[in-house]
Amino acid sequence: MSFFKLIFLGGFVLSTLSLMAQDDDLSKLVDSASGPIVNDPVIATFKTTRLINLSTIEQVKRGELDFRIAHRFGDLAGNAGGASTFFGFDNVSDIRFSFDYGIMDRWQIGIGRSKGAEYFGQGQVFDLNTKFKLIQQRKNGFPLAISLHGGLTFTSKESNHALSSIINFDKTIAHRFNYFGQILLARKINDRFSIIIAPTIVHRNLVFLGDNNTHFAIAAGARAKISKRVAVIADYYQVLNVSSFQKAIDHQMPIGLGLEIETGGHVFHALFSTNTGLVESQFLPYNTAKFTAGQVRLGFNISRIFTILKDK
């Protein structure tokens, strides 16, 4: 009887094992037939094309148009802020609106117009910019996303004929132009946290005596998701070759800190920044707003995506 039981039990165990193996085989078969997940591209490193001052490696997708409005209020505190200006709401430091269009998933072009921060009278700025994705971060591949970003600005401001003026464009129209370029290096560290570092160059054709035409800087930024649709964003620029002119005007590094809220096709940034200007050739060389003097401001960025061309 015990022998009979043994056979029965053994057979039962074997048959269930073979049934389990069968299940496994089917899912294994599907896995091997569909092939392994290789070179999975890492997406959504950042939510939108810009943090506060720093551009991200994200681009407008092919056929889509990103309409952005960026606004910076006046000083929150300090001499120009406080209760009398309702903590800066009465003043506008800078406003920029822009259109960025995705020609390819890897390549976007953009045009923008800003009031300008009026550093030494400089303002009324058109800008053209472009971004190109060189390398995509991949899950089991290259650990970084690398993009190139660059552009130029042109001021339509009326020339000031004073010889020492930074907005005296009498000599040549070239003095109305400034340029900038960046290499954007980003990594999505996990599904909640991403960082970016950007070696940057800004070149201005017309500068004050004792200032550098070309500035090198390094920017760093980060985004940390605190929920599915809300993230904390921050960025910082460090100028590497501070000129004697900048030392004389007590130049300050631009800092930004904000909250990013995403709703469908909109991305909204509510933020604080020290710098008043919105384009690289303005806020990088000329910012004098000092965090410790209360010269920090509220601001917001709004991005709305429109679909121009649909894939079929």
Add this chain to the structure above:
Amino acid sequence: MTIKNRSFYLILGFFFFISISCDGQIWLGKNTNVKIFSATPLENIEAISSTGTIAFNEKSGKIFVKVLIKSFKFQRGLMQEHFNENYMESDTYPTAEFDGVIQNLPDLSVENTHKIQLKGTLTIHGVKKEVDLPATIIITKDKIEGKANFKIKCIDYNIEIPKLVIKNIAEEIDITIITEFKPYKK
């Protein structure tokens, strides 16, 4: 002793039968088309994956379906990003799977359109749910096709739709699966 011998062979034969029945022909559907469709008065959203895989066993009726979430292509790139990032969280839950049994698998040598019923576990967005899905097997002279069309509720699989876009995304998503089966040779 003779009784024991007889039952021994009976049981041996029984297990032999089971092991044979488990060893049926496996049919494989590669490059399966999976279409998801959301219809609201404001907007129709459609995405297609053409890299799903289905395998089923002709004898046991067991069936396994798998599709990679990142393989869905949308007409709009931003939608595709939102689908992966906000709704399906495809980095955490990279696949959708069905593991089940075909309830009334027909004789595959009979040329006809057979209605079948699939019973098993559907896993989407990391949530497992017992489901009963209708499907058809279309057997013609030169091929065997499988089709299925059913709806799933986003809320059943913990896929949250924020209030702001609730008018743009349907609460029920229509899913259509089409594949062609080929006999799998080991």
